[in-house]
Amino acid sequence: MKTNASIWVLLLVAYGAIPLTLGSNHYVMSLLVAALVIGGIALAWALLGNLGGMVSFGHSAFFGVGAYVSALLTLKAGTPIVIAMLLGGVGALLASLVMLPVLRLRGPYFALAILAYAHIFKIIATEWTAVTGGSAGLSSIPRFPTAFGFDFSGKVGSYLIILSVVLIFALCYRLIRASDYGIALRAMHDSEDATRVIGVNSVLLKALMLFVSAFMTGVIGAFNAHYINFLEPDYAFNGLWVTLPIVAAIFGGYRTILGPLIGAVTVYLIDQLVFKSLIPYGHQLILGALLVAMILFSPSGLVPLLRASVRRNHAAG
Amino acid sequence: MLRVEELSVCFGGLTAVNKVSLSVGTDEVVGLVGPNGAGKTTLFNAVSGLARPSSGRIIFDSVDVLRAPLHRRAKMGIGRTFQIPQPLHELTVRENLLVAQRFGAGQVDQQKIDEILEFTNLAPKGDREAAKELALTELKALEVAKALATNPKLLMLDEVLAGLETSGKRRFMAMLKELHQKFAVGILIIEHDIETISNLCQRVVVLNFGKLIADGAPDQVFRDPEVIKSYTGADHAGSR
Amino acid sequence: MLELILQALFSGVLQGGSYALIALGLALVFGTMKVINLAHGELVLLAAYIAYTVESSLGVNPVFAIPLALLIVCAAAVLVYFLVDLIRQDRELNSLLLTYGIAIILTNAIQLIWSADIRSTGSAWFQEPVVIGPLYSMRSELVFFVVSLALMTGLWWWLSRSWYGRAVRAVSSQRDAAKLMGVNPRKTELVSFIVASILASFAGVALFSYGVIQPSYGHVLTVKAFIITVLAGMGSIPGVLVGALLLGVTEALTVTLASSALQELAGMCLFLLVLFVMPNGLFGAAGRRG
Numbered sequence: 001m002k003t004n005a006s007i008w009v010l011l012l013v014a015y016g017a018i019p020l021t022l023g024s025n026h027y028v029m030s031l032l033v034a035a036l037v038i039g040g041i042a043l044a045w046a047l048l049g050n051l052g053g054m055v056s057f058g059h060s061a062f063f064g065v066g067a068y069v070s071a072l073l074t075l076k077a078g079t080p081i082v083i084a085m086l087l088g089g090v091g092a093l094l095a096s097l098v099m100l101p102v103l104r105l106r107g108p109y110f111a112l113a114i115l116a117y118a119h120i121f122k123i124i125a126t127e128w129t130a131v132t133g134g135s136a137g138l139s140s141i142p143r144f145p146t147a148f149g150f151d152f153s154g155k156v157g158s159y160l161i162i163l164s165v166v167l168i169f170a171l172c173y174r175l176i177r178a179s180d181y182g183i184a185l186r187a188m189h190d191s192e193d194a195t196r197v198i199g200v201n202s203v204l205l206k207a208l209m210l211f212v213s214a215f216m217t218g219v220i221g222a223f224n225a226h227y228i229n230f231l232e233p234d235y236a237f238n239g240l241w242v243t244l245p246i247v248a249a250i251f252g253g254y255r256t257i258l259g260p261l262i263g264a265v266t267v268y269l270i271d272q273l274v275f276k277s278l279i280p281y282g283h284q285l286i287l288g289a290l291l292v293a294m295i296l297f298s299p300s301g302l303v304p305l306l307r308a309s310v311r312r313n314h315a316a317g
Numbered sequence: 318m319l320r321v322e323e324l325s326v327c328f329g330g331l332t333a334v335n336k337v338s339l340s341v342g343t344d345e346v347v348g349l350v351g352p353n354g355a356g357k358t359t360l361f362n363a364v365s366g367l368a369r370p371s372s373g374r375i376i377f378d379s380v381d382v383l384r385a386p387l388h389r390r391a392k393m394g395i396g397r398t399f400q401i402p403q404p405l406h407e408l409t410v411r412e413n414l415l416v417a418q419r420f421g422a423g424q425v426d427q428q429k430i431d432e433i434l435e436f437t438n439l440a441p442k443g444d445r446e447a448a449k450e451l452a453l454t455e456l457k458a459l460e461v462a463k464a465l466a467t468n469p470k471l472l473m474l475d476e477v478l479a480g481l482e483t484s485g486k487r488r489f490m491a492m493l494k495e496l497h498q499k500f501a502v503g504i505l506i507i508e509h510d511i512e513t514i515s516n517l518c519q520r521v522v523v524l525n526f527g528k529l530i531a532d533g534a535p536d537q538v539f540r541d542p543e544v545i546k547s548y549t550g551a552d553h554a555g556s557r
Numbered sequence: 558m559l560e561l562i563l564q565a566l567f568s569g570v571l572q573g574g575s576y577a578l579i580a581l582g583l584a585l586v587f588g589t590m591k592v593i594n595l596a597h598g599e600l601v602l603l604a605a606y607i608a609y610t611v612e613s614s615l616g617v618n619p620v621f622a623i624p625l626a627l628l629i630v631c632a633a634a635v636l637v638y639f640l641v642d643l644i645r646q647d648r649e650l651n652s653l654l655l656t657y658g659i660a661i662i663l664t665n666a667i668q669l670i671w672s673a674d675i676r677s678t679g680s681a682w683f684q685e686p687v688v689i690g691p692l693y694s695m696r697s698e699l700v701f702f703v704v705s706l707a708l709m710t711g712l713w714w715w716l717s718r719s720w721y722g723r724a725v726r727a728v729s730s731q732r733d734a735a736k737l738m739g740v741n742p743r744k745t746e747l748v749s750f751i752v753a754s755i756l757a758s759f760a761g762v763a764l765f766s767y768g769v770i771q772p773s774y775g776h777v778l779t780v781k782a783f784i785i786t787v788l789a790g791m792g793s794i795p796g797v798l799v800g801a802l803l804l805g806v807t808e809a810l811t812v813t814l815a816s817s818a819l820q821e822l823a824g825m826c827l828f829l830l831v832l833f834v835m836p837n838g839l840f841g842a843a844g845r846r847g
Contacts, residue, residue, distance in 0.1 A: 112595075186408065191406060199392045311368075
């Protein structure tokens with residue numbers, strides 16, 4: 001009951017209060033949009049980590065592929081943006097197919113292999129000049145259109161789009177987690193062999209999680225391409241698209257659904273407003289330190305920690 | 318139903334299972350005995366798909382399953398327990414069975430789950446978290462229950478009685494005796510205690526240093542001088 | 558054409574020497590601790606930048622930076638070890654995230670201290686060409702190739718002969734059994750970290766002496782070291798050496814026959830090929846599969 005109520009309040013704030021009060025402040029809105037982009041990747045990353053038991057350092061590949069696919073489809077084939085964005089997700093999913101042989105490798109090997117893969121896509125985007133425009137990049141990528149009499153290309157419109165996308169993904173995550181597959185995946189977390197001998201095809205389930213995660217990240221990447229209207233390989237495949245989400249997910253708690261989102265908003269805003277003013281070039285140093293500190297002192301993140309302390313207070317009161 | 322032919326499993330230079338042939342029928346309870354390190358668990362691993370044999374054949378229900386992945390063998394009806402119980406973490410007892418049934422048997426049947434829980438004396442613990450709140454006897458029972466939920470034709474039990482105190486052992490024995498009839502499964506059971514084996518099994522197979530050294534009725538096999546030698550030798554090794 | 562290819566093969570082999578040192582460090586730590594140190598490439602790069610500082614501020618040959626690099630890189634590696642050792646739960650995954658965090662810290666620290674500019678050596682002695690028949694190399698390449706071989710021989714001797722080396726091997730293959738034999742696994746873990754950082758220091762100075770360095774390069778080095786271990790299987794020193802030479806040669810051939818931009822891509826393709834065709838590596842190490 002109580003959680004439901006607070007979720008409704010949150011939705012009301014996110015869809016109503018924020019656009020109405022802050023909508024005219026372009027700087028704040030662009031910070032929020034960027035934070036939600038990071039939050040979306042963090043959510044997809046955490047889904048793979050929590051359900052699939054895999055740490056990925058290569059999500060920037062999915063982000064970049066999604067961005068490029070959607071941008072190119074709208075630019076060269078005139079595909080409507082909504083469909084192009086979904087196809088961007090599909091493109092990222094196809095990119096993840098290449099990673100299938102890696103799924104049979106154990107934990108650290110998977111993490112490193114996916115890190116290596118991320119490089120491949122960046123090189124392809126840079127070198128395949130005929131299609132991607134090479135390092136010069138793609139410009140005037142179509143903006144979001146006007147629909148229902150509302151201009152979605154503005155800050156508020158973009159904010160509403162990414163907010164909805166991220167929330168839909170969170171809902172999907174929730175549904176997957178509660179399904180039979182989700183239960184089996186949770187079971188696999190500590191005893192993969194024991195789960196396999198009762199008939200669970202663990203490789204298939206992990207592959208499905210990789211596909212879902214890649215698709216989500218691709219769609220987010222596609223959103224971002226249409227939001228900023230410009231792409232270049234160094235930007236679209238930048239390591240930051242995975243570093244920030246990882247720090248955010250770990251900070252918020254990657255075993256929860258809302259943790260990565262809350263973590264993303266918190267970490268991104270602090271990074272932009274505080275760290276960046278402390279060290280203009282190299283503020284990621286603090287992000288790295290934050291990641292190290294979280295792993296050492298509270299590996300399950302802040303959201304579970306807060307929840308526990310709230311519960312304690314309730315018990316005390 | 319299960320036929321293993323000339324099966325060998327090697328780890329590096331060590332041959333853990335050496336050209337072993339044996340069979341288990343649908344209506345049989347077969348004991349698998351032998352000293353520690355004789356290759357019993359490795360044989361289980363090879364049949365269930367956890368270890369890759371270097372040569373030989375594994376035929377289950379007249380299908381060669383040597384190259385079949387773990388989960389497919391489970392679906393075909395090969396169920397097993399682990400010597401060290403491996404409950405599915407983070408899940409309740411009932412969810413443990415649910416996963417086994419959904420993926421192993423293909424469909425969910427709550428009634429069957431209730432029946433298995435009742436049979437394995439786990440009914441009162443159905444909603445407890447498996448990994449954290451069960452005693453050893455219950456964890457061992459859960460191993461059996463999980464395997465049963467996959468609707469197996471063959472059940473391989475790896476030392477399910479080891480480590481239990483006397484009363485728990487007696488109850489577990491009673492359960493095992495009924496198991497074969499009630500769920501219509503063939504059973505292959507690893508057990509050290511000769512009395513238990515004689516009590517449960519119609520037939521017993523003996524492994525020593527990875528080789529099959531005897532196969533026959535318990536009272537015959539346990540009189541075989543070679544078997545006795547391997548056993549007393551093992552006892553010395555064990556007490557050192 | 559043939560001459561070009563021969564030259565590429567030669568340069569690739571020379572480059573493979575330092576690659577092997579880096580990959581061996583990664584494999585050594587993974588062997589004892591079952592931890593992949595994602596900051597390993599950054600440690601190598603740290604040594605390279607120390608060489609740059611020593612050369613540019615003292616005006617001496619970068620070789621003289623080796624003692625200082627050893628000191629600083631070993632200290633950094635020991636720090637990494639103690640941080641990893643602090644992890645209490647789920648070490649396999651958490652150590653990846655932890656060392657990833659450390660890698661980010663190091664990359665940015667390097668960028669803050671030395672700026673994002675590309676650096677290379679100014680040492681004339683090192684850049685002196687050495688001509689062997691039709692083949693050409695810089696003196697630094699040859700010198701450090703020999704040094705790499707010497708270090709690898711030393712490592713091989715150490716692992717097979719010395720007590721600590723044998724302890725490292727014992728812990729790598731049978732951790733629990735090693736404990737029973739009185740080997741302290743934590744001590745051997747620390748030793749393997751230190752040995753890895755010694756190799757990294759030499760490799761770093763070597764990279765600076767015949768190539769260009771920039772802050773983002775550390776990450777690339779970690780990936781390369783990983784690719785080599787996939788090629789080789791984490792197992793043996795000769796295996797890693799062959800894997801490293803193979804990567805070096807592949808890269809050099811790509812640069813000669815195609816374009817330097819595709820250099821990394823070629824390494825990746827080699828890696829993919831091996832993963833698909835020979836999932837256990839060229840020399841078949843068991844235990845990689847889940």
